[in-house]
Amino acid sequence: MDEIALSLPRERAFGGVAGLVLGGAAARHGVTVDVLDDFQLALDSLLDQEEGESDVQIVLKIEGASIDASIGPFDDATVAELEQEPGESLGLSRLLATVVDTVTVNRRADGCFVELHKVFQPAAESA
Numbered sequence: 001m002d003e004i005a006l007s008l009p010r011e012r013a014f015g016g017v018a019g020l021v022l023g024g025a026a027a028r029h030g031v032t033v034d035v036l037d038d039f040q041l042a043l044d045s046l047l048d049q050e051e052g053e054s055d056v057q058i059v060l061k062i063e064g065a066s067i068d069a070s071i072g073p074f075d076d077a078t079v080a081e082l083e084q085e086p087g088e089s090l091g092l093s094r095l096l097a098t099v100v101d102t103v104t105v106n107r108r109a110d111g112c113f114v115e116l117h118k119v120f121q122p123a124a125e126s127a
Contacts, residue, residue: 030122073111
């Protein structure tokens, strides 16, 4: 199992660091490019949300055949959008529902965090 915790400024330029960390960890666990692309899109979409000046906290876990991430804190507007049914419009909620298996909002003492979960078949077993 890999578990990596990051604290990054919310500036767009730092989002790439999270992607590099995810890619490095994913490579060690046989995550396919398609699964990595989906999870990266979910992560980027959350990091692109207009939030305050506070740093974003990211915890990535890859264990067995699943990837989990906890990202936050997020403000009430982002949380409200995520708690809506995806519907027909291409909003954040629908995008996340399309690329990961589960999306949950976890209200904690230090803010609202979005939890992402995706199961995959490791590349070594897919051949």
